[in-house]
Amino acid sequence: MSAAESAVETIQREMTIFARRARASAGRMHPELSLVSYTLLGHLEERGGCRATDLAAHYALDKSTVSRQVAALERAGLIERRLDPEDHRVQVLHLTDVGQEILAQVTRSRRAAFRERLADWPEEDLVRFAAYLERYNAGPAGADSD
């Protein structure tokens, strides 16, 4: 096996390990927020509000799934729905102040975890690793956009 083939094997294996671990901890990532909720909230923050349909399309989730997630997030007071005056079918979702705070808090705690894990990496390696990951995720294979 060539060095390239063996590297691909390793990448496959390590990505699988990471995926399994992430899956295992996705539910208990934070008492307030599952991985999916966190992602949805993050998207809302980035975009400054969007429709449930946009979330569904962006994350390749069924609209019913998003509907229930959104309902839960609203119940928890993290987001609010604003009826679009232009189109009464549409509800534009926005983070509430509480939602922003919780999101920031989870982001901080995740960031701390990553920082700690990567604490002893030389800067040069961090930069290269980050670039590789971006390149990998941007790659052609994933049918799902980010």
Next chain:
Amino acid sequence: MSAAESAVETIQREMTIFARRARASAGRMHPELSLVSYTLLGHLEERGGCRATDLAAHYALDKSTVSRQVAALERAGLIERRLDPEDHRVQVLHLTDVGQEILAQVTRSRRAAFRERLADWPEEDLVRFAAYLERYNAGPAGADSD
């Protein structure tokens, strides 16, 4: 923000994206085998058979979860249970021929997907990326061993 901090941000973000995608596709990874089943079968192959309890410990799953997964895999004819003659509480799990075949098939198709995704990467980058991932996964933070 320093280059190192910004790289850590990127690593966090890209790992989150990867985790979410992996989660989304974990169920429909292969008609025969979910990500978890694949991992369990892989472990069985590596070890040449082991107990359900070992699988549970290794992957930080509840024994009841493993029990049901194992039952499903047995029903599907991919593994078989052999009663340990030394200790009648213990069932040693082994891949069947069919199980080995399916595992090999899924491994091949996953490998092909990774190869395709990484097809245009220079060998040097593949090798470095593989090393970074290994280092990341081997890191101290993960409470769960691999």
Next chain:
DNA sequence: ATTTCAAGTTGTACTATACAACTAGAACGT
């Protein structure tokens, strides 16, 4: 105006998961 399309909700079902209660067998301590 009627048909068709789009956004969202609700009913139903399935999978993966955990925790708790249980069964069966093994090991230990007096």
Next chain:
DNA sequence: ACGTTCTAGTTGTATAGTACAACTTGAAAT
């Protein structure tokens, strides 16, 4: 040797996240 405690595994029950299908409501198009 016999009861206590430990271990392996199963089963009952509950929850979360997901999808698909049927439905409601509103908008657009012919």
